[in-house]
Amino acid sequence: MKRLSHLPLHDRLLLVALLPVAVLASLVTTVVVYRGTRMLDEALQTHGDAIISFLAPAAEYGVIAGNREALDALLQAATEQRDVSAAALYDDAGNLLASKGRIRVLAPAELRTLRRGIVRGGTPEFVVMVAPIQAVNVTIDDVSADAVKEQPQDPIGWVHIELDARPSAHEKNTIIGAALAMLGFGLSLSGLLALRLARSVSKPVKALVEGVKRMKAGDLDVEITEGANNPELAALEKGFNAMARAISENHRTMQSRIDDATAQLAYQATHDPLTGLPNRRVFEQRIEECVAASRRRASDHGALCFIDLDRFKIVNDTCGHAAGDELLMRIAELIQSRIREQDTLCRVGGDEFALILHDCSREDALRLAEGLCESVADYRFEWHGNVFSIGASIGITYVDGRQSDPAEILIAADTACYQAKREGRNCVVESGVPTRGRRSSDRGLAPDDEIMDD
Incomplete structure (x- = not known):
């Protein structure tokens, strides 16, 4: 057995x-x-x-x-x-x-x-x-003569x-031959009928087994051919196909949700949730790429700008965090609209932004930074009847292939930004270049100036 x-x-x-x-x-x-x-x-x-x-x-x-x-x-x-x-x-x-x-x-x-x-x-x-x-x-019997x-x-x-x-x-051989012929014919006929019966049962079952194996191997779009003559097997085939379609549809729905969630997580891992700009993680990767590109090609220059908003704390403390968040989003949109498509703008802190200018000369980088400084200074932020005028302190350093450590570039840009704050805010300071007054056409604000207007 x-x-x-x-x-x-x-x-x-x-x-x-x-x-x-x-x-x-x-x-x-x-x-x-x-x-x-x-x-x-x-x-x-x-x-x-x-x-x-x-x-x-x-x-x-x-x-x-x-x-x-x-x-x-x-x-x-x-x-x-x-x-x-x-x-x-x-x-x-x-x-x-x-x-x-x-x-x-x-x-x-x-x-x-x-x-x-x-x-x-x-x-x-x-x-x-x-x-x-x-x-x-x-002989004649003595008792009866007739017997x-x-x-x-x-x-x-x-x-x-x-x-x-x-x-x-x-004749015996004829009988045996006829009997064997009838036996052979009967067995052949029975064999054909049994073969047809076996195929009518085993073929659908084999198809179901193959379908299950394919599903086990990960092919969820499997569908078997429905052709069983037996009502029970036909119902089993239809049930299997219906189940396979339901599993496949549920898998696609779940996979779509997983893909969406994965994409969302990947986006959240690389972007600032408030402004939608790339975050510090992306910024560090991009600055490393910029440094590597400048070292490979001497003509591939770039620049890094650290942008720190002036008087942002006044808006945040006066009108609340909702106003501060709205101001950050609008400033991000303003800066994004003033830069080139190949440049990278990132939010790296509370009111701090970093701008990587790819394949950009010193003159173009400085001109773009000064234009951003003026655009932010000209912008007026309104919130529930209050109008605020803010500015931006920008520190800029250049990537020309002589630097090998991205950390040095970050320190240089941050130091220049800090120097811009000390110079009176709302100005651009170049790293390693002596300051000669503001580059914002007298739009700077003294440290104690009020920037809230009615």
């Missing part, structure tokens, strides 16, 4: 369907062949019994009288019967009296052992039958015939 359990479903179905049919058909064929051959043997023996039963009493007179012609006539008539190939008559001493055909003469000792009845024997090709010839005395009794005596001779069994054997 363990070996059968390892067979594929198709083979097991074939085995279950064919094995009982094959066993039953074999038994029926065996019975048919046995009964057919048995009937042929019995028919041959019955035919021989009838002939020898006729010859034994008919030969009584010829044996007693020694009439050789009568005995020859009897044997001639016997050998003319169907299947009788030879015949012989013996006297009471076992001597051969007459014979017809090629017959094996029996020895007297063999004959003396037979007293009554018919003895059968022979080979597959011939059937030998021997019967005694008995003289019957007829006649036959009193058997010792044999006065023997009748010996041989029947040709080859025609019967041929």
Whole structure:
């Protein structure tokens, strides 16, 4: 049974369907062949019994009288019967009296052992039958003259015939051949029906198994062909496809949500949640890229600007954090609208911004920084009836390929920004360049100036 359990479903179905049919058909064929051959043997023996039963009493007179012609006539008539190939008559001493055909003469000792009845024997090709010839005395009973009794005596001779069994054997072979042909036809027909039945069951089941394997391997868009003739298997196929579609749809929905959440997390990890600008993490990566590019190509210059808003704390303390957040978003939009597409603006602190100018000369970088300083100074922030004028202190340092450590550039820009604060705010200070007054056309604010206007 363990070996059968390892067979594929198709083979097991074939085995279950064919094995009982094959066993039953074999038994029926065996019975048919046995009964057919048995009937042929019995028919041959019955035919021989009838002939020898006729010859034994008919030969009584010829044996007693020694009439050789009568005995020859009897044997001639016997050998003319169907299947009788030879015949012989013996006297009471076992001597051969007459014979017809090629017959094996029996020895007297063999004959003396037979007293009554018919003895059968022979080979597959011939059937030998021997019967005694008995003289019957007829007497009249003293009690009733009408009653006649036959009193058997010792044999006065023997009748010996041989029947040709080859025609019967041929008929047996014909029966066996026909039975085997019918068996083969029946098994073939049963095999075809069993094969069709096995395929009608195993094919849908195999498709379902393959579908499950594909789903297990990660292919959630699997769909099997619906074609089962069996109602239960057809329902199973439809149910599997419906389940697969539901799983695939749920997986796509979940994957879409995961992708959205992943993208959102990635965005949040690299962008400032308030202004939407790249955060300090992105800024550090971009400044490293800028330094590396300037070292690879001497002509690829750039600049870094640190921008610190002036008087931002007054707005935040006067109108609250909501006003401060709104001011930061508007200033971010203002600066973003004034720079080039290839430049990178990041928010690196509360009211601090960092601007990386890629592939930009010193003159262009300084001119752009001064323009930003003027734009911020000209901007008026309104909040619930209050109008605020602010400024921006900008420290700028240049990336020209001589620097190898991004940290040095950051320190230089931060120091220049701090110097701009000390110079009176709302101005641009270049790192490493002596200050010569403000570069904001007298728009700077003294440290104690008020910037809130009604």
